[in-house]
Amino acid sequence: MADAKIKRLAQEIYKNVGGPSNVEKLIHCMTRVRMTIIDMDKVDMEALKNIDGVLGVVDDETLQVVIGPGTVNKVAQEMVDEVGVKLGEPFPENINENDHLTDKEMVEAKAAKVKAEQKAKQKQTPIKRILKSISNIFIPLIPAFVGAGLIGGVAAVLSNLLVAGDIGKGWNDFIMIMKVIQNGMFSYLAVYVGINSANEFGATPGLGGIIGAATLLPGVLPTAPLHNIFNGQALAAGQGGIIGVIFAVWILSLVEKKLHQWIPDSIDIIVTPTIALFVVGIFTIFLVMPVAGVISSSLVGAIEWVLNVGGAFSGFVLGALFLPMVMFGLHQILTPIHIEMINKTGMTPLLPILAMAGAGQVGAAIALWIRCHRNHKLTNMIKGALPVGILGIGEPLIYGVTLPLGKPFITACIGGGIGGAVIGGLGHIGAIAIGPSGVALIPLINNGHWLGYVFGLLAAYVGGFIATYFFGVPKDAMQSDTVDNGSIASKSDTVSSTTAAEETKITYVNDTITAPVDGKQVPVSEVSDPIMAKETMGKSVAIQPSEDSKVYAPVDGKVMFVADTSHAIGYTSDAGEEVLIHMGIDTVNLKGKYFNLSVKPGEKVSRGQVVGKVDWTEVAKAGYDTVTLAIITNSQDFSVDKSTDNVNVEKSTIIMKTTPAS
Known part of the structure; x- marks a missing residue:
């Protein structure tokens, strides 16, 4: 159960934005609850700003309530849990009073809340992340499976009636049209899965589609087949099935990302897709297809054996x-198995x-x-x-x-x-x-x-x-x-309480904060975000990054959190400062694209250590301000001396000095 402060903040925010019924959807970044508001006339901006615990409010494309790191995720989760949706999902209509909900809306809201609670209790493992990716690949295709499958089923019934003589030959063309529609889905399923897999793994969708199409061996004639390098037999179109396509596109995503790092920008659009397709295409045809073919055939055969013997x-x-x-989310692995069985x-x-x-x-x-x-x-x-x-x-x-x-x-x-x-x-x-x-x-x-x-x-x-x-x-x-x-x-709402661990008292000492990126130091007051420009969350230094993509640790200490979208990192230094590095303005909307961080919460870091890379050029092309801020969020505990003489900074440049407050 959320503590009293979290619940209070959630309820007061809702109260002053016109209630949950005035919110279309809600997400959060490292410091802000971001709400899409239906009617801004219902929002009491002054009351919202005066809520105890709210650091500021920004009225932009979304209404942004600044709460600060460490608390914002709890408040946002409390707010969506109260409504019964997940972060980023549309809010149901008429949700201010349960009495106004229909029976269907009420049970769906409760189901969503319980499902979110069950998922929150489950530890994320590599296997579960794989299953989640499989789900993301196939869920968009479910309507196509249903529609094409039903059309195919009707075509099969009509074909049987035609053979039995119950309907005339005039139905031939109609039956053929339905089979063409059905085959439009299932004959080229590898292409659709390749595109969706590329979207999921961060590769170019078109390239993923080509790799999927390559498994169909277009242009290969039966009289001049390609051969399996392991047994010399002719490769069959579609060998390896959907499982092979997913694995091959995952490899494509790794190759493409590496090539983007190595190839100069001036020739990247020409060289990267050419090399990626050629290398991964050969790998797919001669390695993935034979091996995945054996795996998928064995899997289908094993399931059929179990059902035939076990009955x-x-x-x-x-x-x-x-x-x-x-x-437990394990059912997602069954989707490609169903497809393989249908194909075979x-x-x-x-x-x-x-x-x-x-x-x-x-x-x-x-x-x-x-x-x-x-x-x-x-x-x-x-x-x-x-x-x-x-x-x-x-x-x-x-x-x-x-x-x-x-x-x-x-x-x-x-x-x-x-x-x-x-x-x-x-x-x-x-x-x-x-x-x-x-x-x-x-x-x-x-x-x-x-x-x-x-x-x-x-x-x-x-x-x-x-x-x-x-x-x-x-x-x-x-x-x-x-x-x-x-x-x-x-029963599911009951959460056992635990005794809070005794807090370790921090002894503050003099310390320095160094630049988290190479670039040019700019006045914080000129930052386009008004909350950050006012240093609402703590003493700050702003840096306009250079083209160098490296991100550095600004302190000796420990990583406390990393944003899901990788645009922000929080540290606690050995000297006691809590330092937030916020990379870009509103870059949470990029959902991690162009950000590649290599550290995780709990890791020890040293000042100047490389903790990741950001493709600043692409971030700017996407329309986002790349200015990066170093913020001491507990600066009330220190006397902070900010450097104002630096124009160009690098990883060893001191941008702030701290002395424990007396």
Whole structure:
């Protein structure tokens, strides 16, 4: 739970900007809460500036409330948590009073909040970052998968009717048109994945598309094939599949970034893409395609073997475990596996089984609705989440209803396992494209097996209902609203408190701050940002960087934080100064582009040590002021002597001297 100061700041900011309903979306940088305001007439600027803890307010493209490093992230998180969205996501409408929310809006807001809390508890690991990247690559393609898949399914049904003589040959052209549309997605999927992978990994999208296209071996004739360097066999178009494309484009991103550093700017646009495509293209065709081909074929074969041998048992295990995988974000790895199975066998038998997990949630929710009918808040949320849950969108039910209550989440998983057992036991039930689950998946089930999928859905509904009705209803959830049970998520909202560690007293000593970048020192008062120009956050020195891209540590000490967008670093020196290096004005909007820092929080640094690089030329081309500020944010503890004689500065140039305040 946020401490009292954080909650107070969040509430007072909302109060003076016209409430959450007057905010379109909210993000933060290292020092400011940045809000997109709907109606500026509702904002009380003077009251906002006078809030205890607010250092200043800037009315620009966004309304920027300056709070300072260390606190701003907590306040911003508290503000979005109160609304039930994530940072940067659009705020829902009519959110000032929960009574004005529809059942659907209320459960979606609660689900978003619980989901954010669950993610916050999860430790970020390299594996989870990889899974997040996979998700970012495929989520934009989901509508295309659904649309092209449904069109292909209709084409298959019409083709069967044509063969059976139930429709005339006049349908031939119409069926062909639908197949052309379907193939427009699946035949060139490697290109789309290559472009999205390049966007995710920071490579040029067009180059990523070319690498994806290279795996299709355009122009290679069957009579004159390229050969696998490991076994001499002819390479097949698409060998290595989507997994190979993602890996190859990741390599492309590394090569391209290095080339951008090495190649002079005057010839970079010509030389870099040429070398990157040539080197990575050869690497992809002769190394990635053969190796990834073996991996993808083995993976598909292993899954088919498990389903064929395990049958109902395998179906139960997969159906029961899918929701925990969703909760921990591990389900993202399944998307490329589904695609590989569709490419190799024409369908994915995994998707119908895993879809049973959502059906178990539906059964559990219906049981809760009946048993907890006196709890109107809970039943209203269920009414809002059930329709979309039946259609295969399970997050409102998971994060808004069953997971916060605990027991129903487990019994819903059991229901999903029962449905999965039915699908696995019947066998040969697959989806011809990835997309939704629930009832909405029926049109994508491979021809002739949709009835088996419906039996699985019904089994999951019944299994989730029975398990929850008899074993999964918490007693406090059945209480009437007149008993103040707070929220259905009361269990997930409870945070254990810990005893604060005894603070280490800092003994301040005389010290010096050196330039964080090479360049020209300029008057702070001339900085374009009014808050920084007034030195609101502490004594500051401004430097206009030269073309040298290096960034240096200005103190001997420890890195305390690094902005997610890499445009700011915070240090605590061995002498006790808290020094913020803010690189550029409003460069948070670049989201890390052109910034490449090599240090992490907790690392020890030495004055003058290189801690990263910034492509100042590209930052300026993007329209941002590159002026870099060194700010002593606890300057009230020191007497600060700022250098005013320096014009040109470098890493060893002293820009500020400090003496402990008496």
